[in-house]
Amino acid sequence: MDVKTGLFYLFSAVLLFAGFRVITARNPVYAALYLVLAFFQASAIWLLLRAEFLAISLVLVYVGAVMVLFLFVVMMLDINVDSLREGFWRHFPLAAGVGALIALEMAAVLMGGFRLAAPKNPLATGPNTSNTLELGKLLYTDYLYPLEIAAVILLVAMFAAIALTLRARKDSKYVNPADQVRVKARDRVRIVQMPATRAAQPVAEEQAAAAETKA
Template identity: 75%
Template sequence: MEIRTGLFYLFSAILLFAAFRVITARNPVYAALFLVLTFFQASAVWLLLRAEFLAISLVLVYVGAVMVLFLFVVMMLDINIDTIRRGFWNHFPLAATIGALIALEMAAVLMGGFRTGEDRPAVAAAAVQAGQQLSNTKELGRLLYTEYLFPLEIAAVILLVAIVAAIALTHRSRKDSKHIDPSIQVRVKAADRVRLVKMPVMRPAPPEAPAAHVETKA
């Protein structure tokens, strides 16, 4: 067995273990850390496939930005794990059905991609023999903006809707919010905010009241 094949099996095994621990870890922080490990192993697999641009993009975008944000959010939120686990079995049938449907769809897409991409290695080998230097970044851009332009636009619209929804949920009016109108802050004067009060440096202590004597009868 070649060393590349051995590395592929090693990275794939760690990737599957980390992905399994993402959904089985009891602590959400541990789940996020296992997801970081999953991304690193996927990046290593892409490096073995000579997709350097995708590997670096995965590390920089997801591990360097998205997962750091997830960790900050998870650690700052006060999540009650016991409350979340109470309704697990009630929602398990629906979640299992949706998971099986997604798995079937991914299998159909992957099998279709394998069938249609059989001639691509031959084209790449012919280009290398002809002396043309292939760039996976250039080929990725060409495919995204030619054959996959419509799915790319749909993904962009979905991300835009997600951004707008996140902003709308953040800026919604709540009773416990301490939001202040910026126009009111601009019109505030210094005299309305600060008041100088002159007090004497030393002030005599008030006289002590005489203690009341209580007579007790034997």
């Protein structure tokens, strides 16, 4: 066994362990950190396959952006873990059935083998070939429609997430933009005519006027 094979088994073992801990960790912060570890191990496996662009993209996009956002949200929300475990055994049979179905489907695919058709534009190979350039050509030629479908699905998911989480708060200061556009200058500023100077009254007169007012 050479060094490359040994590194592959090492990264794969750590990846499986991290993935297992993601779903078994009691603390959501620990689960997110284990997911970061899983992403790093998957990136290392991509490097072994000489897919540098995918490895760097995985680290930059998922570890550098998505997981930082997940950790920020989880730590700011202060999730009550005990309340999340209350319905575990009630939903366990359904979850176990769905998991078994997914496992059987994956086993059927893996046992049958991957019979993919050869691409119309085969990738160029060579020491001076850029895999990023070849990957871009392949994505925007042979796999253009699946890429567009995935983009539309992600866009719909983003709109759905915004619609589900957007709530109107009573204490928020909200101004209708239509009212701001229709407003006029006389509605914003009111000019009051006041004398520039006013004679000062003696103290005795002020006290007498106050007494009369109280009477």
